[in-house]
Amino acid sequence: MTTITHIGDLQALAKKRVPRMFYDYVDSGSWTETTYRENESDLQAIRFRQRVAVDIAKRSTATTMIDVPVSMPVALAPTGLTGMQHADGEILAARAAERFGVPFTLSTMSICSIEDVAAQTAAPFWFQLYMMKDRDFIRSLINRAKAANCGALMLTLDLPVGGQRHKDIRNGLSAPPKPTLANLLNLATKPGWCKGMLGTRRYGFGNIVGHVKGVEDVSTLSAWTMAQFDPSLNWRDVEWVKKEWGGKLILKGILDAEDAQRGVDCGADSVVVSNHGGRQLDGASSTISALPAVVDAIGSRAEVWMDGGVRSGQDVLKALALGARGTMIGRAFLYGLGAMGEAGVTRCLEIIHKELDVSMALCGRTDVQSIDRETLLSHTLPAFCSPR
Numbered sequence: 001m002t003t004i005t006h007i008g009d010l011q012a013l014a015k016k017r018v019p020r021m022f023y024d025y026v027d028s029g030s031w032t033e034t035t036y037r038e039n040e041s042d043l044q045a046i047r048f049r050q051r052v053a054v055d056i057a058k059r060s061t062a063t064t065m066i067d068v069p070v071s072m073p074v075a076l077a078p079t080g081l082t083g084m085q086h087a088d089g090e091i092l093a094a095r096a097a098e099r100f101g102v103p104f105t106l107s108t109m110s111i112c113s114i115e116d117v118a119a120q121t122a123a124p125f126w127f128q129l130y131m132m133k134d135r136d137f138i139r140s141l142i143n144r145a146k147a148a149n150c151g152a153l154m155l156t157l158d159l160p161v162g163g164q165r166h167k168d169i170r171n172g173l174s175a176p177p178k179p180t181l182a183n184l185l186n187l188a189t190k191p192g193w194c195k196g197m198l199g200t201r202r203y204g205f206g207n208i209v210g211h212v213k214g215v216e217d218v219s220t221l222s223a224w225t226m227a228q229f230d231p232s233l234n235w236r237d238v239e240w241v242k243k244e245w246g247g248k249l250i251l252k253g254i255l256d257a258e259d260a261q262r263g264v265d266c267g268a269d270s271v272v273v274s275n276h277g278g279r280q281l282d283g284a285s286s287t288i289s290a291l292p293a294v295v296d297a298i299g300s301r302a303e304v305w306m307d308g309g310v311r312s313g314q315d316v317l318k319a320l321a322l323g324a325r326g327t328m329i330g331r332a333f334l335y336g337l338g339a340m341g342e343a344g345v346t347r348c349l350e351i352i353h354k355e356l357d358v359s360m361a362l363c364g365r366t367d368v369q370s371i372d373r374e375t376l377l378s379h380t381l382p383a384f385c386s387p388r
């Protein structure tokens with residue numbers, strides 16, 4: 001049995017257990033992958049201010065995210081095709097999140113449907129919406145999320161057109177995989193994954209197939225995305241979605257302070273500073289470098305969260321120190337899921353929680369509310385963190 005000490009161990013195990021096309025789908029960014037890499041390396045460049053002789057005997061990582069009590073400020077980000085990392089992946093990840101006391105977000109492009117996840121979990125999850133041309137379908141998705149008692153709607157704004165990931169094109173990414181010789185040879189080396197898939201009926205896009213007029217089969221994500229995603233998406237649509245939904249609205253995919261202000265004007269309760277994990281505009285800024293300006297612009301009016309490159313509790317602490325009220329993780333939990341199913345997602349959350357708790361303690365902080373810029377070593381901060 002492999003000893004799992006950090007998220008890198010889960011990633012190595014996922015690489016062994018998940019078919020290549022689905023592992024590559026996760027471990028990739030668009031074009032040169034510069035932004036994908038910088039999400040991580042910019043976080044790594046930041047240094048902590050160690051403090052000693054502070055009474056840190058009683059500590060807590062608990063807080064709230066848009067009024068939802070959380071055991072730590074880390075939500076599971078929406079990720080497409082999660083049910084291809086492991087059979088019934090969305091259900092397993094949602095269950096692990098629920099037991100750990102953190103929010104789970106279901107992607108529009110999930111394998112398990114909204115109804116599937118609602119039936120298999122008790123805690124309200126969040127639903128992520130992509131704007132598509134067919135507004136009747138969008139309205140029906142919103143109504144399905146309401147019927148499933150989803151606690152918030154997360155509208156993703158940074159995918160009006162799809163960025164290109166070279167690996168997905170080379171691998172011919174589809175769900176389920178096409179029975180080509182290369183795929184069959186690779187699947188033969190992943191017996192655990194195949195066994196799981198033989199035991200489930202969920203291997204198409206559960207929210208879409210059978211719900212869109214004339215769409216009986218959506219095997220190729222990119223082709224369907226190109227045809228359906230609405231490049232005319234604009235702020236009027238955001239207002240429309242807020243009105244249709246009527247509940248808590250999270251806007252995801254914002255890097256710019258002016259856009260963040262527009263988003264809050266449209267009724268956002270939270271804004272997620274995100275570049276889609278470096279999967280959309282390659283060459284855009286890393287999320288940690290975009291965070292301080294967005295916090296400055298809207299931090300007093302809405303919650304600012306950040307995702308992208310978070311691979312440890314230390315990364316969470318750095319985001320909080322630069323003003324984020326919460327964070328989200330994508331790849332970290334997907335590696336856990338691919339490595340060990342539900343237990344792997346739980347292990348991922350345990351690792352991040354422990355790293356956050358110990359790092360807070362060594363910085364002399366006993367609760368997340370007290371984390372601020374003073375938690376970081378100011379003279380080593382990169383230029384983007386410079387004092388306001």
Ligand SMILES: Cc1cc2nc3c(=O)[nH]c(=O)nc-3n(C[C@H](O)[C@H](O)[C@H](O)COP(=O)(O)O)c2cc1C
Nearest residue numbers: 026077078079080107156276277308309329330331
């Ligand atoms: C495999 C994969 C699929 C994703 N699918 C979606 C999606 O369907 N909807 C969405 O809003 N974001 C999606 N994202 C972006 C994530 O929600 C999140 O912004 C990103 O993963 C954060 O970066 P990290 O993976 O470095 O933590 C996806 C990311 C990955 C890695």
